[in-house]
Amino acid sequence: MCFDVRTLFIVNPASGRARSAHFKRKLLDRVANMPDAKAFVLTAAGQAQQVASDAACDGCDRIVVAGGDGTVNEVINGISDSRVALGIVPLGTGNVLACELGLRTDDIDGALDVINQGKVREFDLGLAVHRQDQDTQDDHAYKAYGRRFLLMAGFGFDAEVVRSVPPRAKGLFGRMAYAPTLIRESVRYKPSTFRIMLDSQPAFSTTAYNVVVCNCATYAPNLQIAPDARPDDGMLDVLIFESRPAMKLRFLGWLSASLITKWAADPCAVHHPAKHVRIDSDPPVKMQLDGDVHGESGVEIRVLPKALRLIVP
Ligand SMILES: [Mg+2]
Numbered sequence: 001m002c003f004d005v006r007t008l009f010i011v012n013p014a015s016g017r018a019r020s021a022h023f024k025r026k027l028l029d030r031v032a033n034m035p036d037a038k039a040f041v042l043t044a045a046g047q048a049q050q051v052a053s054d055a056a057c058d059g060c061d062r063i064v065v066a067g068g069d070g071t072v073n074e075v076i077n078g079i080s081d082s083r084v085a086l087g088i089v090p091l092g093t094g095n096v097l098a099c100e101l102g103l104r105t106d107d108i109d110g111a112l113d114v115i116n117q118g119k120v121r122e123f124d125l126g127l128a129v130h131r132q133d134q135d136t137q138d139d140h141a142y143k144a145y146g147r148r149f150l151l152m153a154g155f156g157f158d159a160e161v162v163r164s165v166p167p168r169a170k171g172l173f174g175r176m177a178y179a180p181t182l183i184r185e186s187v188r189y190k191p192s193t194f195r196i197m198l199d200s201q202p203a204f205s206t207t208a209y210n211v212v213v214c215n216c217a218t219y220a221p222n223l224q225i226a227p228d229a230r231p232d233d234g235m236l237d238v239l240i241f242e243s244r245p246a247m248k249l250r251f252l253g254w255l256s257a258s259l260i261t262k263w264a265a266d267p268c269a270v271h272h273p274a275k276h277v278r279i280d281s282d283p284p285v286k287m288q289l290d291g292d293v294h295g296e297s298g299v300e301i302r303v304l305p306k307a308l309r310l311i312v313p
Pocket residue numbers: 124214215216229230231232233234235236237
């Protein structure tokens with residue numbers, strides 16, 4: 001594919017609720033009238049990463065994702081180390097990045113105004129590398145094996161919830177599709193023994209339901225899990241939800257409340273800032289990056305300072 005335009009819109013027709021279809025049609029109409037811009041409508045799952053990679057090689061200045069946080073994650077992995085600016089038109093289920101940026105969802109013209117104004121801010125990214133893939137200390141190879149994330153990497157309970165929600169339910173019920181799975185998993189889910197190493201400190205063990213490595217403060221649409229996390233301070237914020245009495249209920253209460261209303265409280269978690277984190281678990285647990293499952297624990301995570309140019313309001 002060849003993308004000889006300044007701005008490429010990558011439109012994911014599968015993201016978000018069924019009712020967002022007319023927003024996508026409206027967006028395609030607008031893009032058709034924009035100078036030096038083109039829209040590419042995805043036709044297969046996982047295609048966004050390759051399209052973004054091709055567009056970056058072809059010299060596009062800006063890639064705009066019209067979709068959800070999962071599509072954004074594919075695109076940041078596609079553009080990799082190129083300096084393409086990323087914009088978003090939030091049309092997903094959760095739109096956590098849009099919440100972080102203070103962008104309204106379901107507002108095509110508002111999102112396009114932000115893109116046309118073109119204010120760029122540099123964001124850190126996280127890079128997660130599975131330990132078995134890490135046969136070299138060479139920085140370039142390390143990056144090639146790793147998967148980048150913009151919002152968070154979650155290990156354990158939240159990744160299990162993400163894995164269990166059928167995509168079709170998200171299309172029908174939006175983020176309320178998470179509610180039955182949250183309740184079921186909260187009854188069923190057992191904590192694991194994590195072994196965690198932060199920067200060059202000695203590793204420690206802890207029994208926990210969930211470990212979340214945050215790059216941004218926002219974790220779910222109405223939930224700031226790490227209110228003090230800054231996406232441009234060169235640090236990641238590691239939150240550990242330990243297996244203590246009432247912890248499971250409190251964590252679940254939080255997540256459930258965030259489905260309904262805006263919620264920002266002090267996180268009921270142990271909090272460590274770090275640039276480099278190793279996370280192992282016994283038994284191994286699922287890992288989610290920006291809301292999609294990508295393998296299991298047994299990973300190293302590094303911060304990539306100011307690795308992404310993001311178009312912000
Ligand atoms: Mg940070």
